Amino acid sequence: MDLQLNGKTALVTGASRGIGLAVVHALAAEGVRVVAAARTPTPELAAAGAMPVAADLSDPATAARLVTEAVAELGGLDILVNNVGGGDGGLNGGFLDLTDAQWDQVVDLNFFATVRVTRAALPALAAARGAIVNVSSIGARVPHGGPVAYTTAKAALTAFGKALAEEFGPQGVRVNTVSPGPVRTDMWESPTGYGAELATAMSIPHADLLAGLPAAMGMLINRLVEPDEVASLVAYLASPRAAATTGTDHFIDGGAVKTA
Numbered sequence: 001m002d003l004q005l006n007g008k009t010a011l012v013t014g015a016s017r018g019i020g021l022a023v024v025h026a027l028a029a030e031g032v033r034v035v036a037a038a039r040t041p042t043p044e045l046a047a048a049g050a051m052p053v054a055a056d057l058s059d060p061a062t063a064a065r066l067v068t069e070a071v072a073e074l075g076g077l078d079i080l081v082n083n084v085g086g087g088d089g090g091l092n093g094g095f096l097d098l099t100d101a102q103w104d105q106v107v108d109l110n111f112f113a114t115v116r117v118t119r120a121a122l123p124a125l126a127a128a129r130g131a132i133v134n135v136s137s138i139g140a141r142v143p144h145g146g147p148v149a150y151t152t153a154k155a156a157l158t159a160f161g162k163a164l165a166e167e168f169g170p171q172g173v174r175v176n177t178v179s180p181g182p183v184r185t186d187m188w189e190s191p192t193g194y195g196a197e198l199a200t201a202m203s204i205p206h207a208d209l210l211a212g213l214p215a216a217m218g219m220l221i222n223r224l225v226e227p228d229e230v231a232s233l234v235a236y237l238a239s240p241r242a243a244a245t246t247g248t249d250h251f252i253d254g255g256a257v258k259t260a
């Protein structure tokens, strides 16, 4: 199916690997011109035909600069994919282990980075009657299934998407949320990521955690979600094919969530 995206413009955050990189590939394959942001742009981004921009979105001043650069480079903005999130590990531990500084860091990256980028991008998106896709998590709806600061920040992000859809729908801007379950990215697979830390906390080998994860999460597909599967959903929601879809939250979790 032609997604009718040829010639459109997009900004993707958290784009250097994992889900973000897969979104860049999916959009570029549809003929979208993409500005791709991460702290350390990877060679894969340039190979995908994207325009990489180095941007640390945990710094509040970065969002406006990034959007200004992207809009100037692209000559406008049709699509914003707020994918940045997760973190560099350090998410594990219970509520009483978390300091204010850790809450700030997690909520900043998983919620306020998107708030700031979206605020800066909305004038251009409204001018283009564009679309926003936010990457949240099933943890927003199943908050016991992950670290409390992360799932709380993602719950805020999901609510934010719904509120934005209401406020900016009349201006022609669509806003949708994609909520993945476990996806096969560095977040789970890196020896320094969340998955490795969780395995250490559970005193089991990292490989055993990964092998048992689909069953432990109740995933009916018996494997992790692939990044390009999330990217296909994001590209569809960003496209004119989804013109009647706004204010929604789409799970892509292999059936892990049983209640929605």
Ligand SMILES: NC(=O)c1ccc[n+]([C@@H]2O[C@H](COP(=O)([O-])OP(=O)(O)OC[C@H]3O[C@@H](n4cnc5c(N)ncnc54)[C@H](OP(=O)(O)O)[C@@H]3O)[C@@H](O)[C@H]2O)c1
Residues within 6 Å of the ligand: 013, 014, 015, 016, 017, 018, 019, 020, 037, 038, 039, 040, 041, 055, 056, 057, 058, 059, 083, 084, 085, 086, 087, 109, 135, 136, 137, 138, 179, 180, 181, 182, 183, 184, 185, 186, 187, 188
């Ligand atoms: N993987 C999963 O199982 C899963 C499940 C549900 C939701 N999600 C969500 O999906 C999104 C992508 O996750 P992922 O698994 O693809 O993550 P990932 O593989 O860890 O990639 C994260 C991306 O964000 C960038 N990034 C990290 N910190 C940043 C910062 N301060 N400023 C700018 N960019 C930054 C990273 O590049 P640099 O390091 O170069 O900055 C990288 O491109 C996140 O919002 C995550 O919460 C993931």
